[in-house]
Amino acid sequence: MSIPDSDVIIAGAGPAGAIVAYQLAKQGISTIILEKETFPRYKVCGGGLTHKILSELPFPVEEIIESSIYTVRFSHNFQHTFSRISSDPIIYCTMRDRMDAFLLKKATEAGAKILFDEQVTGIQQNKSIVEVITKKNHYYAQLVIGAEGAARTVARSMDLCKNISMGLAWEAEILADPEDIVKYSQTAFLDWGTFPGGYGWVFPKKDHFSIGVGGPASLSTRMMAYYNQFTRSTGIRFLETKSIKSWPIPVRIRESQFHNGRVLIIGDAAGLTDPMTGEGIYYAVKSAKIAAETCSDYLRGKVSSLESYSEHINTELMTELLEANRIKYIFNAAPLRIHELVRENDRVWGGFVKILRGERNYLDVRKGFGKWKSFWNPLATILKYSGEWKEIHFKGKRMK
Numbered sequence: 001m002s003i004p005d006s007d008v009i010i011a012g013a014g015p016a017g018a019i020v021a022y023q024l025a026k027q028g029i030s031t032i033i034l035e036k037e038t039f040p041r042y043k044v045c046g047g048g049l050t051h052k053i054l055s056e057l058p059f060p061v062e063e064i065i066e067s068s069i070y071t072v073r074f075s076h077n078f079q080h081t082f083s084r085i086s087s088d089p090i091i092y093c094t095m096r097d098r099m100d101a102f103l104l105k106k107a108t109e110a111g112a113k114i115l116f117d118e119q120v121t122g123i124q125q126n127k128s129i130v131e132v133i134t135k136k137n138h139y140y141a142q143l144v145i146g147a148e149g150a151a152r153t154v155a156r157s158m159d160l161c162k163n164i165s166m167g168l169a170w171e172a173e174i175l176a177d178p179e180d181i182v183k184y185s186q187t188a189f190l191d192w193g194t195f196p197g198g199y200g201w202v203f204p205k206k207d208h209f210s211i212g213v214g215g216p217a218s219l220s221t222r223m224m225a226y227y228n229q230f231t232r233s234t235g236i237r238f239l240e241t242k243s244i245k246s247w248p249i250p251v252r253i254r255e256s257q258f259h260n261g262r263v264l265i266i267g268d269a270a271g272l273t274d275p276m277t278g279e280g281i282y283y284a285v286k287s288a289k290i291a292a293e294t295c296s297d298y299l300r301g302k303v304s305s306l307e308s309y310s311e312h313i314n315t316e317l318m319t320e321l322l323e324a325n326r327i328k329y330i331f332n333a334a335p336l337r338i339h340e341l342v343r344e345n346d347r348v349w350g351g352f353v354k355i356l357r358g359e360r361n362y363l364d365v366r367k368g369f370g371k372w373k374s375f376w377n378p379l380a381t382i383l384k385y386s387g388e389w390k391e392i393h394f395k396g397k398r399m400k
């Protein structure tokens, strides 16, 4: 029989992997992270941390924050532009190379071991142990956590990839006129209603802007045209593009199983991203914390299987993410109307801010519809088909 190299092996050292490693190591559970790259490494990401994440992270992260967003400059199809200001910060901007290296350092300081340049290629398990196969080695653990992001290698080898719809986003890091960097240092740009099921954003960083567009992967061939048009529409005097890359965003669209035997999946590897916004760091951290609790209970003999992990993810995260999906269908049916409501109605703007700050969640949106809330699910189902029709129609349209 093989001897375990550690209690838990984690594939991937993004936010999900680093936080679950931190939580486990803090409890004295032996933990190894296998990471394909060497840190610090660039990660295609807007680096926008919604305020609600601060209370979920187990330690302060001020030192990796480059800017705080108080103002959102909205446009609908590059027009009808307006800005709304919040008295409290809504989003904090970071660069993922710095952030991920910082989170990983916290995990290793807590006692987790990191092995870089170790790409997991497959998993095999029996009743008592899991074998993790990398390009160079074999490792053994009692439990394995797949935190390898959209690549989903562990999830695939454990047949845990059902009910996932693929999004795609492009992200560029662009130098700009220093005057514009100062002028927009607390402003995020958001264009919606142009690209069905997607949007464009600009986040200010310390010395440049991160600009991106995203939407359903089925419209990937139209995204570059949208990116070019959106970039021009902002009016920011961009100087030099340092990098531009695309990356998939997996979105879980139904309640599912998130474990198989001694293996469980978290973060993007589990498709735990917000279908409205593509936000994933918050859900990576949330699922990492639930995973750490389940693994700890299992290793201490409090539970006899990882079943409770799937149950918790479905009740604590999926209910909210599925509600976000319904809101997306409703938004996609009438984006201009909602754009106008955000401009004119302080309650709607306040609700938008409260959701990003974590003072409300998507489930509260339905409650706000009072006696009409029972029409919510059928309405969302009908509008889902209208959204799909819009996507098909958009594919055939020309963009300038």
Ligand SMILES: Cc1cc2nc3c(=O)[nH]c(=O)nc-3n(C[C@H](O)[C@H](O)[C@H](O)COP(=O)(O)OP(=O)(O)OC[C@H]3O[C@@H](n4cnc5c(N)ncnc54)[C@H](O)[C@@H]3O)c2cc1C
Binding pocket: 011, 012, 013, 014, 015, 016, 017, 034, 035, 036, 037, 043, 044, 045, 046, 047, 048, 049, 050, 118, 119, 120, 121, 147, 148, 149, 150, 151, 152, 153, 168, 169, 170, 171, 212, 246, 247, 248, 249, 266, 267, 268, 269, 273, 278, 279, 280, 281, 282, 284
């Ligand atoms: C363009 C774009 C913009 C985005 N902007 C935002 C945003 O502003 N805010 C937000 O909250 N979310 C955003 N997201 C989503 C966010 O990036 C992800 O949800 C988040 O990174 C998920 O974290 P994770 O730890 O699950 O996975 P990842 O961050 O992807 O980390 C996975 C890690 O696993 C490693 N790995 C991969 N395969 C293997 C393997 N086989 N073996 C070992 N290691 C492996 C990778 O190198 C990586 O370090 C964006 C996504 C995209 C594509």
